[in-house]
Structures are given as structure tokens and as C-alpha cells.
Amino acid sequence: MITLIPPIGFLIDIPLGILMWSLVGQFVLGIFLRDDSRLALMRIIRGLNMPILFLTGLIQPAFINDRLAPMYAGLVLFIARYYLFPLIIGLDVESFSQMPLEKLLLSAKVDLGL
Numbered sequence: 708m709i710t711l712i713p714p715i716g717f718l719i720d721i722p723l724g725i726l727m728w729s730l731v732g733q734f735v736l737g738i739f740l741r742d743d744s745r746l747a748l749m750r751i752i753r754g755l756n757m758p759i760l761f762l763t764g765l766i767q768p769a770f771i772n773d774r775l776a777p778m779y780a781g782l783v784l785f786i787a788r789y790y791l792f793p794l795i796i797g798l799d800v801e802s803f804s805q806m807p808l809e810k811l812l813l814s815a816k817v818d819l820g821l
Contacts, residue, residue: 716796716807723788724808730756730781737774756780 733752740749756777763780771779793800800806804813 713796713798716792716798719792719796720788720807721811723784723792724806726756726759727781727784727788730759730777730784734775734777734781737777742774759784 729752733756736749740746759780760776763783767776767779788806803809
């Protein structure tokens with residue numbers, strides 16, 4: 708089932724999927740931690756997401772504050788992954804679980820017997 712995804716699909720979707728989920732993780736951690744937290748995981752995620760937050764900040768509406776910005780950027784990446792890139796790549800995506808990164812994770816879950 709994974710072999711039906713074209714290689715360009717992996718090259719485009721996997722990094723964007725990882726960035727999307729790290730943005731959602733930064734938003735969730737931001738709910739429970741302060742902005743200036745010294746937690747190593749928060750610093751790594753913030754450093755990874757800073758370029759994407761800068762780029763989406765250019766199109767971000769004024770009413771979205773800094774704490775909500777990672778969720779907005781994650782939503783922009785989700786829309787790009789779900790609607791735009793399947794059109795470009797020629798990939799047939801009918802649900803969220805059929806996107807390349809999520810399909811890969813679900814097949815690994817089945818292979819491990821979880």
C-alpha cells in the first residue's frame with residue numbers, strides 16, 4: 708500500500724508533515740508552558756519551527772497573536788498538504804489517513820502489532 712505513493716510524494720510530504728506536527732506540538736506545549744521556557748524539547752521545536760512561523764507570519768491575519776501562530780501555521784501546512792500537493796504530485800488522497808506520512812505511521816503501527 709505504501710508503494711503506491713510516488714517518490715516525489717515522500718520527498719515533499721514527509722518533511723512538511725513533520726513540520727506540521729511539530730507546529731501542533733509547539734502550540735500544545737505553549738498551552739502548558741511559558742513562552743520563555745527553558746525546556747530542551749520546547750527550545751528544539753521552537754528552533755525548528757521558526758522559519759515556518761516567519762513565512763506564515765507574512766500572510767497571517769493581525770488578530771492571531773503569537774501564542775496562536777504555531778496552530779495557524781500548522782493549519783496552513785495541513786491545507787497545503789491535503790489540497791495543494793496532491794494536485795501537484797498526482798496523488799489520490801481521500802482522507803487524512805491516506806496522506807503519505809500518516810499512511811507510513813499507520814502501516815508501521817500495523818506491522819508492529821499495536
